[in-house]
Amino acid sequence: MNNIAEIISVVIIGLIGGIGVGLQGPMSGAISAKIGPLGSSLIIHVGGTILSLVLVLFAGGVNLRDAGNLPKPYLFAGAFGVLLYLTLAFTLPRVGVTVSVALLILAQLVVGVLIDHFGWIGAAQHSFNATRALGVVLLIAGAWLVTK
Numbered sequence: 001m002n003n004i005a006e007i008i009s010v011v012i013i014g015l016i017g018g019i020g021v022g023l024q025g026p027m028s029g030a031i032s033a034k035i036g037p038l039g040s041s042l043i044i045h046v047g048g049t050i051l052s053l054v055l056v057l058f059a060g061g062v063n064l065r066d067a068g069n070l071p072k073p074y075l076f077a078g079a080f081g082v083l084l085y086l087t088l089a090f091t092l093p094r095v096g097v098t099v100s101v102a103l104l105i106l107a108q109l110v111v112g113v114l115i116d117h118f119g120w121i122g123a124a125q126h127s128f129n130a131t132r133a134l135g136v137v138l139l140i141a142g143a144w145l146v147t148k
Helices: 003-034 039-060 064-069 070-077 078-118 130-146
Strands: none
Touching: 003 039, 003 078, 039 078, 078 130
16 A cells, blocks of 8 residues: 555544444344344344345446355355354343454454464465564553443
């Protein structure tokens, strides 16, 4: 990313995703409290499927024929969304939104660092270095502080 417009768009889109996760947690927790985690997971994921379908239709379709060329485990990536949802349904009522999100971000950061460092799952390789280590330490410290 060399151009400022690209950097700004990536930051804004990343923040929008974070807002979505931040809102989904408490909403799904409220649904889960009324109908249970599995039923609310189904509602959440049907809603996501409908939005995905609408976006695909407005985007003029996608090349789903190439899905057959993907490594077979990739076809089950949506299962991680269910795992995410069910873990939030469990943690939110017990420790609150802030701690649940802090744990989520901490785990995402660790996985992201490992994927970047080793270039797993076809990701571009970005070696772990002192600057990244400092960032990890600061995020861990931030996660710990918001739990206090």
